Amino acid sequence: MSIEVERLSYVYAPGTPQARTALRDVSLTIADGVCAAIVGVTGSGKSTLVQHFNGLLRPTTGRIAVGNVAVTARLGGARLRKLRQRVGLLFQFPEAQLFAATVGADVAFGPHRHGLTGAALRERVRWALRSVALPADDAFLARSPFALSGGQRRRVALAGVLALRPATLVLDEPSAGLDAEARNELYACLTRLRSEDGLTLVIVSHDMSEVATLADTVFALADGELRLAGTSNVVFAQRDAILACGLQPPPLAETLSQARERGLMSGASAEEDGTLTPETLAGLLASALHTTPDILPFLARERVGG
């Protein structure tokens, strides 16, 4: 499902002394089947934006269409339920939303609320757990979610959203607070969901290496306004604009732009006259990657702007 946002503005608590404009005149289109990243510093309006995608928030002004559903103040009833099922939203630190006594009951909550019962429900729960690379046997289903590790709990929460079989999955800071291993498992899981189930992914993040790893389209927000938009190589090549949004370009893009700056990669000539030796490039890479060494397994998949 494509998401089309047109001149969207949103004001929190309008008409009170606490009124605050969170989004200003944002227009963007997320095509079907892509992995889009919405990046920005804390308070830039990225969470506010994605909460419009499944109708949790309604535009103050402007229009937003998700598939063929227009998200307006009047949207409700069956159409809203359908939208919430089609667009799964996983909030920040989703492990905090687990409430049921067993993993199975927690994952089953969503589909059960949407009318699934019996064998179909059990099959759906098992499918969801398998999609996030968790065991789907009876012993695991009967475990308490509070007895799992942090990374596992987060994937149970993800399974709880996936069990609705959404066409679009919106993830707010999916890897915040996870250790490197849990993060890599999560990334692998998201990549698989996209390739196998054709999910459209929308990732909200301020971690640029995560964005570079997963996303092919990037939208950068700052102060509630859309500052940059385009494919990830185009956006990450605009180093100054990214820094102006308060963000750090991803390590590899940063390394390459620094290399370019120091004349190490001024086209083919640099390689010909030998200024770009493998040693200097390796040194630059190492220093840039030092901040996030966990990105290494994904380095091969990262595309770089030119």
Added chain:
Amino acid sequence: MLENLPIGMYAPGESLVHHLRARTKLVLLIWLALALFFANHHYFHYGVYALTGALLLAAVALARISPRYLLRRMRLLLLLIAIGSPFSLIWTTGTTWHTFNLSTLSLHGLTLPIQIVVTYDGLWFTFTFAAILLLLYLGTMLLTLTTTPVALAEGIVLLLRPLRWLHLPADEFGLMTLVALRFVPTLLQEADQLIKAQVSRGADFTTGSPRARVRGVATLIVPLIQGALRRAGDLSAALEARGYGVMGQATLLHEGRLRLLDWALLVIVPALTLLLYFKL
């Protein structure tokens, strides 16, 4: 979804009202509340009410709070007063002010008048109760709009200090108030996020069968309590680790002294109310 909840609402500003010490505003509000209630026994003497009204309106103007916003917040109270006033007008006994004859009823040859008797007491009590409710509501709203929750809690702690001499746990109470206040916005935010997360998964809190609604609420309560317990544990560990305890007499880090304006108001307002109460 909880952003419209009027808890901890504070409208930042730089006005004179904002700069008054929290304890000045608290003491004045308590004083005016007492004055209004005592003035109630003084039939048809409007002085104290006029003074309180004038003070509060002046404060609203100084603090630059939109009257439309205040009116909207007072809608429910105004409605309650509108519903309640006719009853207290009709049903208060006392010296008759006016008798309204509505019609007569004939029963078995007897003619009974249907009439409404409005007494002086009825008039006065209806007016004073409406005035007291409105003025106190406006006053407390102004207090929270122009005072940060922390300043307010510190104000309460300072006012309770004399209780130390009675060996009452004033300092412990202060710490508890501050800690509790600190967590109100956090818990609200957490509840808001949880509601959104569970609604996204198909939970329903406002429609559906009672069973579904109870289940919906359970999806909030369990994680909220879990989060609150975890946070309380973290906080107590952090306090322990710093060797925190209520020993001796705690002082505030930024204990603002009362300024000229505070003293002036604390003297002038009670003096004026006393004057109005006894002389007019």
